[in-house]
Amino acid sequence: DIQMTQSPSTLSASVGDSVTITCRASQDIVTWLAWYQQRPGKAPKLLIYKASVLEGGVPSRFSGSGSGTEFTLTISSLQPDDFATYYCQQYNGYPYTFGQGTKLEIK
Amino acid sequence: EVQLVESGGGLVQSGGSLRLSCLASGFPFSHYSLNWFRQAPGKGLEWVSSISNTGTSTYYADSVRGRFSISRDNAKNSLYLEMSSLGVDDTAVYFCAREITYWGQGNLVAVSS
Numbered sequence: 001d002i003q004m005t006q007s008p009s010t011l012s013a014s015v016g017d018s019v020t021i022t023c024r025a026s027q028d029i030v031t032w033l034a035w036y037q038q039r040p041g042k043a044p045k046l047l048i049y050k051a052s053v054l055e056g057g058v059p060s061r062f063s064g065s066g067s068g069t070e071f072t073l074t075i076s077s078l079q080p081d082d083f084a085t086y087y088c089q090q091y092n093g094y095p096y097t098f099g100q101g102t103k104l105e106i107k
Numbered sequence: 108e109v110q111l112v113e114s115g116g117g118l119v120q121s122g123g124s125l126r127l128s129c130l131a132s133g134f135p136f137s138h139y140s141l142n143w144f145r146q147a148p149g150k151g152l153e154w155v156s157s158i159s160n161t162g163t164s165t166y167y168a169d170s171v172r173g174r175f176s177i178s179r180d181n182a183k184n185s186l187y188l189e190m191s192s193l194g195v196d197d198t199a200v201y202f203c204a205r206e207i208t209y210w211g212q213g214n215l216v217a218v219s220s
Binding site: 097098 | 151153154168202207210212
């Protein structure tokens with residue numbers, strides 16, 4: 001199975017800051033990587049797929065990059081709505097696997 | 108508008124069975140593969156099972172293989188997850204999803220010992 005290692009597990013930031021979350025795959029997944037945002041009690045929301053493609057309706061302050069085994073999610077100019085938990089997921093093959101999640105908190 | 112609505116969850120005793128359903132609308136159901144994911148209370152996301160658009164190919168996480176069965180009825184725009192030999196570790200909110208893009212709101216399955 002492909003292991004996804006996401007860091008940090010918790011991130012404290014202020015409105016207006018830029019933050020970066022990293023996800024590392026245990027083997028090459030090309031660009032078969034998705035990023036989700038999840039708010040408490042809600043379903044995950046797809047933000048980015050194929051490592052860098054922004055899902056429709058997602059604000060442009062979200063961006064993804066990377067290929068192979070190293071990936072990043074960057075959120076620029078944080079808004080109050082952005083404080084949530086973020087997950088990476090590889091869908092290169094089964095079993096699909098997720099990172100452990102990053103909880104983005106207000107400083 | 109794409110919608111996925113899960114149902115069938117609830118409280119069940121350890122060793123019991125349950126069938127989850129997911130009713131889809133707003134897209135050509137038979138064109139897409141579908142997934143079940145789950146999230147234990149306070150924990151991260153876990154992929155459970157997938158089924159191809161025709162239903163001919165199915166895939167399972169090791170943790171559920173042999174106990175869970177995924178199926179679909181393209182005439183009814185419905186996805187199913189038959190769960191048996193349930194254990195407390197299966198307690199989670201279960202989400203159906205169209206590929207990785209659209210997710211349902213989730214349905215709680217609670218297994219008591």
